[in-house]
Amino acid sequence: MxxxxxxxxxxxxxxxxxxxxxxxxxxxxxxxxxxxxxxxxxxxxxxxxxxxxxxxxxxxxxxxxxxxxxxxxxxxxxxxxxxxxxxxxxxxxxxxxxxxxxxxxxxxxxxxxxxxxxxxxxxxxxxSPPPEKSALSPFMREFLLVWLPLLALLGFLIYFMKRLIGKQSATTTALALMQTQTAHLGTHARMLERLALVAEARVRGAAQPADD
CATH class of the missing domain: 2.60.40 (Immunoglobulin-like)
Incomplete structure (x- = not known):
């Protein structure tokens, strides 16, 4: 026992x-x-x-x-x-x-x-052995981990904006085409206005002898 x-x-x-x-x-x-x-x-x-x-x-x-x-x-x-x-x-x-x-x-x-x-x-x-110390300073580690990706994103946005408003962009081409069409429409409007004035003058000249 x-x-x-x-x-x-x-x-x-x-x-x-x-x-x-x-x-x-x-x-x-x-x-x-x-x-x-x-x-x-x-x-x-x-x-x-x-x-x-x-x-x-x-x-x-x-x-x-x-x-x-x-x-x-x-x-x-x-x-x-x-x-x-x-x-x-x-x-x-x-x-x-x-x-x-x-x-x-x-x-x-x-x-x-x-x-x-x-x-x-x-x-x-x-x-366990202690972790090896990094050769980078805390500022450099923060820059690589935080600021570098932000700067890269900012650079991409700037490049994209320049391409968007550049001379070779589709937006600039569309704006130029719209301005040309607006100018043509203005010219046509002025021509129609002149034709309307001429037609009105002819109608008035033809109507005056009939009254005499």
Whole structure:
């Protein structure tokens, strides 16, 4: 009965540690690229705590942080005595390098039961490199993103307006044709006016002898 309860407690502790250690949007590191080396432990004089010292080797190309370790303690018969999981947030492993770590835990069993240990990495987070700074100044970026398209649109409108009112445009040709037609209509109107005056004068001259 005690073993199922102990296993359930270990799973609960691992889940809580993973939730506390994880971050939204973080990039996990493949565990195959992380290894624990030179891990040793010592018990306190009062037999209440155990201190684990070791070295974390990082074979990945990224720096690693938020490393969560799992420490298992065994007795003389290599039977599992206790299990701890802890997120060591102050340990940052360099890319393709090593870093030392230390963990201290309070014991739940008699100190004599803790004879050996096994340490492994449960999870870790990669530190993404900072974004590269742009060689352009903020003014140049604003000019390229905002003002340059506006200037290009303005230039297109000016070109279109010049083509619209230019000598070779269809609008100018239509206006010239309308002006020519208006001039012809004015000439015809004046000619008709003169013919009407002449016809009226003839009618008056023909009507006067008849009255005498």
């Amino acid at each position: 005690k073993k199922p309860i102990a296993h359930a407690a270990c799973l609960l502790a691992m889940s809580a540690s993973a939730f506390a250690c994880g971050r939204d949007g973080s990039t996990p590191v493949p565990l195959a690229q992380l290894a624990v080396q030179k891990a040793t432990f010592s018990l306190s004089e009062d037999g209440r705590t155990a201190t684990t010292l070791g070295t974390l080797k990082n074979a990945s190309a990224d720096r690693v942080r938020e490393v969560m370790f799992e420490v298992k303690y065994f007795d003389a018969k290599h039977a599992l005595v206790d299990t701890f999981t802890r997120c060591v947030d102050n340990v940052i492993a360099p890319a393709a390098g090593e870093v030392a770590f230390r963990m201290r835990e309070r014991l739940s069993q008699p100190a004599a039961s803790y004879v050996s240990q096994e340490v492994r990495v449960v999870s870790a987070e990669a530190i």
